[in-house]
Amino acid sequence: xxxxxxxxxxxxxxxxxxxxxxxxxxxxxxxxxxxxxxxxxxxxxxxxxxxxxxxxxxxxxxxxxxxxxxxxxxxxxxxxxxxxxxxxxxxxxxxxxxxxxxxxxxxxxxxxxxxxxxxxxxxxxxxxxxxxxxxxxxxxxxxxxxxxxxxxxxxxxxxxxxxxxxxxxxxxxxxxxxxxxxxxxxxxxxxxxxxxxxxxxxxxxxxxxxxxxxxxxxxxxxxxxxxxxxxxxxxxxxxxxxxxxxxxxxxxxxxxxxxxxxxxxxxxxxxxxxxxxxxxxxxxxxxxxxxxxxxxxx
Numbered sequence: 001x002x003x004x005x006x007x008x009x010x011x012x013x014x015x016x017x018x019x020x021x022x023x024x025x026x027x028x029x030x031x032x033x034x035x036x037x038x039x040x041x042x043x044x045x046x047x048x049x050x051x052x053x054x055x056x057x058x059x060x061x062x063x064x065x066x067x068x069x070x071x072x073x074x075x076x077x078x079x080x081x082x083x084x085x086x087x088x089x090x091x092x093x094x095x096x097x098x099x100x101x102x103x104x105x106x107x108x109x110x111x112x113x114x115x116x117x118x119x120x121x122x123x124x125x126x127x128x129x130x131x132x133x134x135x136x137x138x139x140x141x142x143x144x145x146x147x148x149x150x151x152x153x154x155x156x157x158x159x160x161x162x163x164x165x166x167x168x169x170x171x172x173x174x175x176x177x178x179x180x181x182x183x184x185x186x187x188x189x190x191x192x193x194x195x196x197x198x199x200x201x202x203x204x205x206x207x208x209x210x211x212x213x214x215x216x217x218x219x220x221x222x223x224x225x226x227x228x229x230x231x232x233x234x235x236x237x238x239x240x241x242x243x244x245x246x247x248x249x250x251x252x253x254x255x256x257x258x259x260x261x262x263x264x265x266x267x268x269x270x271x272x273x274x275x276x277x278x279x280x281x282x283x284x285x286x287x288x289x290x291x292x293x294x295x296x297x298x
Contacts, residue, residue: 007084008069012061013054017045022293023091026053029100030204031170032276033059033194039282047290056083056101058203062196071199073207079108086116097289099123101275105189111232119237119292123277124249126240126257126267133229135212146248149173153208163201167192177247178274231276237264237289237295243273
């Protein structure tokens with residue numbers, strides 16, 4: 001594990017593979033951590049890639065540099081963190097791959113700063129940029145009930161539940177979101193230690209309240225948030241990986257997302273896989289990154 005100051009964070013990250021390799025930044029989601037990419041990074045490193053796998057804000061050893069920085073989990077903050085990490089590591093361009101929160105950061109960077117993105121692998125949701133002005137437009141009841149945890153987090157009861165029962169709650173989400181993944185107690189515990197970060201609860205709660213317009217965002221990211229209200233197109237080559245058994249973001253939720261991509265785009269449903277795509281199917285996830293690299297080779 002390595003650490004680097006980037007933006008408002010001291011970022012903890014894994015750096016796997018040759019320094020001269022094609023950079024691939026692998027971004028985890030909620031409630032997961034860098035262990036999602038243990039196998040993916042080995043596969044890619046053996047193919048000559050340099051894999052950067054950071055703990056997101058509020059997770060694991062990653063820390064805010066100042067106690068005055070708002071513990072924001074909004075999408076603009078995640079994108080800012082990703083761009084800041086690339087600058088700090090002096091990586092001018094990379095393949096970005098992620099799912100859930102990490103997929104959102106990757107999609108935003110691909111849409112707003114395409115010169116920094118060689119290609120994109122988006123897991124779980126193809127176009128993973130929140131449309132916050134439309135947050136109160138209801139989805140189908142079939143989809144609404146999948147998001148019970150988000151509505152729970154809107155309440156102080158939910159905040160207290162996450163604070164007091166974070167291990168039981170996050171394990172339940174793993175089970176609901178990946179019903180066909182038989183993960184071990186050890187596998188879960190390796191990741192759940194990351195939720196002991198003192199800023200985990202505040203960052204998570206802010207994320208799920210901000211996306212519904214229930215709380216203000218950090219003014220530092222307001223320019224990014226304004227740009228995202230236009231739902232900008234993604235112009236870099238992209239592959240979307242959708243888990244057939246995803247219990248929170250089933251493939252049907254990505255129907256029609258192809259209109260948000262220009263250039264090469266392909267959406268693939270992975271059978272027998274739930275929400276945690278890279279950990280459940282590391283071969284398929286790594287293969288998509290390798291394909292993007294081949295398609296964009298100078």
